[in-house]
Amino acid sequence: MYQALTSKCDKAETSMEVAMSGFNKQQARKVDYPSHTSKGFLFRLSTSRYAFPIMFLVIILVMIPIISFMVQNGLHAKYTSNNTGSNSPSTQAPFAITVTSKQTPIASTELDKMVRQTLDSITQYGWDTANQGVHINWYRNNPYAQQNPYHDGQNDLRDYEVMVWYEARHPGDTSQQAAIARLLPTVKAEWGRSTLPKGWIYFLFQRLAQYSGNTVYWTNAMENWAAAVYKGIDPAMGVPHGPVNDSTAANAPTCPDGYRVDQNLENGLALIDAGKRFSNQAWMQAGAREVSSIMQQAFVSKYHLFARIVCQGTIWNWEAKPGDYGQEIDALLKAGVYTNNQAYLSVAKQMLDEVANPATGLRDLKNGGIYYKFLLDTGSVDASRKEMRQFAVLQALHEANAIFHNRYASFEADMIRAVKSSFFAPPVAGWMAELNPNWSLYKGKENWISVEASGMAMEAIQTVLSQ
Numbered sequence: 042m043y044q045a046l047t048s049k050c051d052k053a054e055t056s057m058e059v060a061m062s063g064f065n066k067q068q069a070r071k072v073d074y075p076s077h078t079s080k081g082f083l084f085r086l087s088t089s090r091y092a093f094p095i096m097f098l099v100i101i102l103v104m105i106p107i108i109s110f111m112v113q114n115g116l117h118a119k120y121t122s123n124n125t126g127s128n129s130p131s132t133q134a135p136f137a138i139t140v141t142s143k144q145t146p147i148a149s150t151e152l153d154k155m156v157r158q159t160l161d162s163i164t165q166y167g168w169d170t171a172n173q174g175v176h177i178n179w180y181r182n183n184p185y186a187q188q189n190p191y192h193d194g195q196n197d198l199r200d201y202e203v204m205v206w207y208e209a210r211h212p213g214d215t216s217q218q219a220a221i222a223r224l225l226p227t228v229k230a231e232w233g234r235s236t237l238p239k240g241w242i243y244f245l246f247q248r249l250a251q252y253s254g255n256t257v258y259w260t261n262a263m264e265n266w267a268a269a270v271y272k273g274i275d276p277a278m279g280v281p282h283g284p285v286n287d288s289t290a291a292n293a294p295t296c297p298d299g300y301r302v303d304q305n306l307e308n309g310l311a312l313i314d315a316g317k318r319f320s321n322q323a324w325m326q327a328g329a330r331e332v333s334s335i336m337q338q339a340f341v342s343k344y345h346l347f348a349r350i351v352c353q354g355t356i357w358n359w360e361a362k363p364g365d366y367g368q369e370i371d372a373l374l375k376a377g378v379y380t381n382n383q384a385y386l387s388v389a390k391q392m393l394d395e396v397a398n399p400a401t402g403l404r405d406l407k408n409g410g411i412y413y414k415f416l417l418d419t420g421s422v423d424a425s426r427k428e429m430r431q432f433a434v435l436q437a438l439h440e441a442n443a444i445f446h447n448r449y450a451s452f453e454a455d456m457i458r459a460v461k462s463s464f465f466a467p468p469v470a471g472w473m474a475e476l477n478p479n480w481s482l483y484k485g486k487e488n489w490i491s492v493e494a495s496g497m498a499m500e501a502i503q504t505v506l507s508q
Contacts, residue, residue, distance in 0.1 A: 151461065152502050156207055157216070158470040159495050163200060164220045166469060167492060173227045175200050178489040181469040188489040194231040199496035201228045202245055202252075206503050209252040233262055236269035238281065240307020241368050243267065243315065244375055267315035270308050271324050279327075279334040280305050285350055287358055299352035302339040303365040306332060306347065310376040310385070317380055336388075341417040344401070345391040348417055359418040363403075363411040364430025364497070366392060370437040374444065386444065393441055396434065397452045404452075408479050410459035426483050429472045429494035432460055435501035443508070457505065460498055471495040 166184040167175040174197040177189040201224050204217040235242060243266055250259035273281045282300045287293040309331030316325030339348045339356060346366055350358035370389045377385035396403050396411065402422045403415055411431045412424040435456040438449050462480045463472055471490040475483045482488055 149457075149506065152457070153506060155461070155464050155470070156203070156499050156502055158467050159472075159499060160204060160207060160217060160220070162467065162470040162490070163492065163495070164217075166490075167200075168223075174224065174231075175492055177493070178474070178491045179469075180489050181465060182488060184469045184490075193493075194227075196492040196496065197224060197228050198232050198242070198245065199500070200224065200492060202249055203496055203499040203503065205253045206248060206500075206507075209254075210503065210507060229258075233258070234265050235262065236266065236273075238270050238273055238308055239304045240309075240311040240372055243270075243311035244307075244372065263315060264319050267312055267319070267321075267324055271312060271327055274327055274331060279330040281308075285352065287350065296350060296352035296357050299350055299357060302335060302347045302349055302351060303369050306335045306339075306369055307372040309335065310372040313376050313382075314379050332385075340388075344415070344417050344420070345395040346415065346417060356418075359416055361415040361417055362413070362428065362430070363396075364428055364433050366396070367431065367433025367435075367437050371433060371440065374437060374440050378444065389437075389441065390445060390448075393438070393449060393452075397449055404455070405478055408459075409455050409462060410480075412478070413475075424478060426475050427463075427478060427480075428475050429463055429491065430474075430497055432456070432472075432494075432498045432501040435460060436497075436504045439501075439505050439508075453505075456501075460502060464498075465490065472498045 162184075163175060166179050169176045169192055172192040174192060174194065176187050177191060177193050177196060179185070179187050201221065204221050204224075208214060208217050208221070232242075243263055246259050246263045246266065250256045250263065253259060275281060280300055282298055285296045285299045285301060287295065309328040312324045312328030312331065314328075316322060316328060335347070335351075338351050338354065340346075341348060341356075341359075344361070346361040347369060348356040348358060349360045349362070349365060350356070352358075370392050373385045373389035373392075376382065377389065395401055399406055401415075402412075402424075404411055405424070405427070410427050411434060412422050413426045413428060414423045415421075416423065435453065438453040438456060442449050442453055460472075463476060465471060465473065469490060471492075472494040473483075473487060473489060474491040474494050475487065477483050
């Protein structure tokens with residue numbers, strides 16, 4: 042689709058170049074040959090009885106490729122904009138973050154109901170009065186108690202996002218207004234000038250600019266975020282680096298000097314997007330270099346996936362988890378589409394082909410969904426459980442199907458079944474952080490709703506229902 046679109050653009054440019062070339066040559070002849078006066082060729086043509094037919098033919102020949110391009114662009118790669126009318130990058134609304142296919146969004150009352158039930162459950166059980174935000178999780182059998190008593194502002198941001206997205210999809214529905222108003226001051230305080238270098242945050246800001254009704258505020262947040270992330274890059278290495286923990290587990294090993302691959306790959310792709318969006322060539326160049334450096338150091342070409350951590354220039358953690366590569370693919374698709382970078386789209390396609398292929402063993406063909414992790418050094422799959430962060434892959438699949446002509450239609454349908462199978466219905470609704478392969482409670486006891494997992498599942502569902 043994008044090659045065809047590019048071809049149409051090239052043809053339109055060629056037509057204009059030919060027209061301009063002819064115009065310039067005519068101007069040159071006027072300069073070189075002053076004898077061309079008002080009674081030259083143009084005068085004779087204007088007085089000819091063929092003047093009107095010729096002019097009409099010229100107009101038709103010029104307009105046909107332009108109209109054809111506009112129609113095909115509208116059908117196959119439509120972007121929407123909430124332009125505020127200003128030419129300033131700080132006040133200009135971002136384009137929609139993904140292309141829309143010419144097919145209508147999937148109509149699913151069941152999926153939509155799951156989103157509404159989960160949002161209502163978060164509102165009822167998830168409010169953290171002490172921090173004026175949302176809890177990390179809560180038990181299903183005792184929803185006013187938390188398994189993790191701490192606060193993570195990333196959950197506030199994602200909860201706000203899915204609420205305003207739901208509200209935008211349901212004009213006239215006021216069910217989320219009170220919860221949005223309650224959470225918004227905290228979200229603005231935590232995220233209005235965020236410098237947290239995680240690329241998915243930038244793309245989430247894009248959705249807030251699109252759906253929140255406050256385009257200027259969140260577009261400025263995108264620009265401020267990009268400026269801060271750009272400053273954090275080591276110009277000598279092309280990536281930011283420092284001590285990195287292997288995981289969040291207690292006593293996890295620490296790399297003395299390295300970087301998380303997924304976060305920094307997404308940072309680089311976000312900088313490329315921001316560089317074009319805000320007319321900042323330095324951001325684009327730094328982002329492109331960061332992506333290139335990470336491709337060289339962390340992309341395992343045998344399996345077409347990225348490792349998780351690079352330490353002192355070499356791969357240190359070889360894990361590939363669905364939540365990580367789902368967000369990596371999503372960022373590659375977004376930046377690839379927005380900047381028309383076929384190389385990034387190709388990498389995203391390679392990654393999805395690898396995950397989609399039943400022969401790799403990453404997918405559970407019996408119960409649906411994707412297993413816990415893939416170890417890229419040994420080629421083995423850890424099938425002991427499933428993380429619900431895997432629904433980042435569903436979001437990427439739906440976007441990829443709009444780009445690659447439904448190449449992954451059956452895989453997307455399987456992931457939709459998985460998001461339904463892993464859902465826990467009211468009275469305490471939502472998704473858990475991890476489950477057994479058959480979607481039962483992991484270890485028979487992890488019985489708590491996760492806001493992170495629920496938020497990522499609802500992002501995926503609303504992507505499927507929106508575009």
